[in-house]
Every structure is written in C-alpha cells, then in structure tokens.
Amino acid sequence: MRPRRDSFCHAARFSTDSLEAENEDADVVALRAVVLEGAGEKAFCAGADVGGFSSESSGASSARDHYQFIRDFPAPVIAKIDGYCLGGGLETALACDFRLASESSTFGFPEVNLGILPGAGGVQYVSKLASPAVAKELAMFGDHIGAERAADEGIINRVYDDESFDDEVEAFATELAGQAPLAVQAIKDSAHMAVQSGLEEGLRYDAKRFRQLLQTDDHEEGAAAFGEDREPKFDGK
Structure with missing residues (x-):
C-alpha cells in the first residue's frame, strides 16, 4: 500500500x-x-x-x-x-x-x-x-x-x-x-522509556499499551487483512 x-x-x-x-x-x-x-x-x-x-x-x-x-x-x-x-x-x-x-x-x-x-x-x-x-x-x-x-x-x-x-x-x-500510526506512536514512546527508566517499568508500560492497542480499529483491521492476505489500511483509531 x-x-x-x-x-x-x-x-x-x-x-x-x-x-x-x-x-x-x-x-x-x-x-x-x-x-x-x-x-x-x-x-x-x-x-x-x-x-x-x-x-x-x-x-x-x-x-x-x-x-x-x-x-x-x-x-x-x-x-x-x-x-x-x-x-x-x-x-x-x-x-x-x-x-x-x-x-x-x-x-x-x-x-x-x-x-x-x-x-x-x-x-x-x-x-x-x-x-x-x-x-x-x-x-x-x-x-x-x-x-x-x-x-x-x-x-x-x-x-x-x-x-x-x-x-x-x-x-x-x-x-x-503506511504503518499503523497508533502502534508507531506507542513504539516511539516505548523506545524513549527504554533509555530513561528501568526494565520493569518499561515492561509494565509495554504490557499496558499492548492491551490498549488490542481495542483499536487498527488492530481489528490488521488482523482482518492478515486473514484475508491483503495489505491493511490503517486509519489511526
């Protein structure tokens, strides 16, 4: 895409x-x-x-x-x-x-x-x-x-x-x-945290954001696109 x-x-x-x-x-x-x-x-x-x-x-x-x-x-x-x-x-x-x-x-x-x-x-x-x-x-x-x-x-x-x-x-x-924008933002935040905090705090942050992203339309679209063997179309919501 x-x-x-x-x-x-x-x-x-x-x-x-x-x-x-x-x-x-x-x-x-x-x-x-x-x-x-x-x-x-x-x-x-x-x-x-x-x-x-x-x-x-x-x-x-x-x-x-x-x-x-x-x-x-x-x-x-x-x-x-x-x-x-x-x-x-x-x-x-x-x-x-x-x-x-x-x-x-x-x-x-x-x-x-x-x-x-x-x-x-x-x-x-x-x-x-x-x-x-x-x-x-x-x-x-x-x-x-x-x-x-x-x-x-x-x-x-x-x-x-x-x-x-x-x-x-x-x-x-x-x-x-073209990547999923909410996931990209979360990854950016996670990488910043990795150099500013301890490992345990970073792991908790990643787990929290992972659960949040599971509830997004982008995750639903990504999973559907994977199952249908097509390129996903992410909207950032």
Missing part, C-alpha cells in the same frame, strides 16, 4: 501550530511522519550562530524547547541529512527518531574549539547510541566524520548514494507513514 503523498510532511523548520494543525478536526491520525531537512543545498544544519552565545544567555537554554518538541512529537520524525550536520544541527538530528544521510554528509561537534561543550545533549545521545568513548572523541577533538563511519557507530540509521538520496528518503518516509 502506498499512502497519500500528504501523509507525511517535509519541514525545514518545526512549527508547533502548523504540525499539530495537520490532525485538527480529523477523526483519524492525519500526520503519520515528518521529514526534517535543511533549507539550503550545503547543509542539514551547521550549528548555531556563535555570536549568540554568552554567559547570560546560552544557546542550550534558549533552544531547549526546540529539541524537546522534536523528541515529544507523537509522529516519528526523520532527519534528512545532506551535507554538513554539525553542533546544534547534529543535536537536532539526534533528537529525531531516524537519521538518513547522503554519502557525502559530514558530522561533528566543533564546540570544543569555542571552549564549550554541545549544550543540548549531544554527548549524552552519542554515548547511548554509540559509546562514551566515541562521544568523547567527537566532542573533545571537534573533528568531522563521514556518513559511513557515523552509520558504523550507530549514530545514523542509513546512508544512501547522493544521486538516489531524495528518492530513498521519500520511500522510507512513505513506508513508515
């Missing part, structure tokens, strides 16, 4: 109102996935304006809502990375659920060269996705790494050829948008 093209959203900048408006007045889940991409042709995001940092007003504090909104957004968020992905730009990508990169993209935390550290959790993210040693290497040296190494370390999900990058990301997002 190929969902409608408008079932996912390309966005150069997040807007709470515009994204949440996608689901207003709808009796189903209208917004199934979000693709976040850079506005230019050379970078996903090369980081913050260094002139905006001061001891009174840190970039980390002022941008906290930006990263939190991405992490908490109910639909999965895909970072479409083509070019430089540095500093706060890399932290933005790390806040997303998936990171897809072109082969020519580069990644890094240059903050150490300014006498600061990645202020929005970059070291925390990479320590969990890769290892503390990799996080320290990236943040302490400030060097760039290529997409292949970033994928090998587990920092990004997939690397695509530059020529096929746009088509591959669209195919990924379209397939993701």
Whole structure:
C-alpha cells in the first residue's frame, strides 16, 4: 500500500501550530511522519550562530524547547541529512527518531574549539547510541566524520548514494507513514522509556499499551487483512 503523498510532511523548520494543525478536526491520525531537512543545498544544519552565545544567555537554554518538541512529537520524525550536520544541527538530528544521510554528509561537534561543550545533549545521545568513548572523541577533538563511519557507530540509521538520496528518503518516509500510526506512536514512546527508566517499568508500560492497542480499529483491521492476505489500511483509531 502506498499512502497519500500528504501523509507525511517535509519541514525545514518545526512549527508547533502548523504540525499539530495537520490532525485538527480529523477523526483519524492525519500526520503519520515528518521529514526534517535543511533549507539550503550545503547543509542539514551547521550549528548555531556563535555570536549568540554568552554567559547570560546560552544557546542550550534558549533552544531547549526546540529539541524537546522534536523528541515529544507523537509522529516519528526523520532527519534528512545532506551535507554538513554539525553542533546544534547534529543535536537536532539526534533528537529525531531516524537519521538518513547522503554519502557525502559530514558530522561533528566543533564546540570544543569555542571552549564549550554541545549544550543540548549531544554527548549524552552519542554515548547511548554509540559509546562514551566515541562521544568523547567527537566532542573533545571537534573533528568531522563521514556518513559511513557515523552509520558504523550507530549514530545514523542509513546512508544512501547522493544521486538516489531524495528518492530513498521519500520511500522510507512513505513506508513508515503506511504503518499503523497508533502502534508507531506507542513504539516511539516505548523506545524513549527504554533509555530513561528501568526494565520493569518499561515492561509494565509495554504490557499496558499492548492491551490498549488490542481495542483499536487498527488492530481489528490488521488482523482482518492478515486473514484475508491483503495489505491493511490503517486509519489511526
């Protein structure tokens, strides 16, 4: 099944109102996935304006809502990375659920060269996705790494050829948008809980959401489609 093209959203900048408006007045889940991409042709995001940092007003504090909104957004968020992905730009990508990169993209935390550290959790993210040693290497040296190494370390999900990058990301997002949206939201929440809480709490959460999803129309449709050997059509209810 190929969902409608408008079932996912390309966005150069997040807007709470515009994204949440996608689901207003709808009796189903209208917004199934979000693709976040850079506005230019050379970078996903090369980081913050260094002139905006001061001891009174840190970039980390002022941008906290930006990263939190991405992490908490109910639909999965895909970072479409083509070019430089540095500093706060890399932290933005790390806040997303998936990171897809072109082969020519580069990644890094240059903050150490300014006498600061990645202020929005970059070291925390990479320590969990890769290892503390990799996080320290990236943040302490400030060097760039290529997409292949970033994928090998587990920092990004997939690397695509530059020529096929746009088509591959669209195919990924379209397939993701076709999955059962309530189940996808529950899986996103479960994965977040897995890195924030103990195993027993996570198991209780999964069991609770499993029971809730059994009562949905989507589960009924999925079971019927399986029995009839056809593709399911999920509405998100």
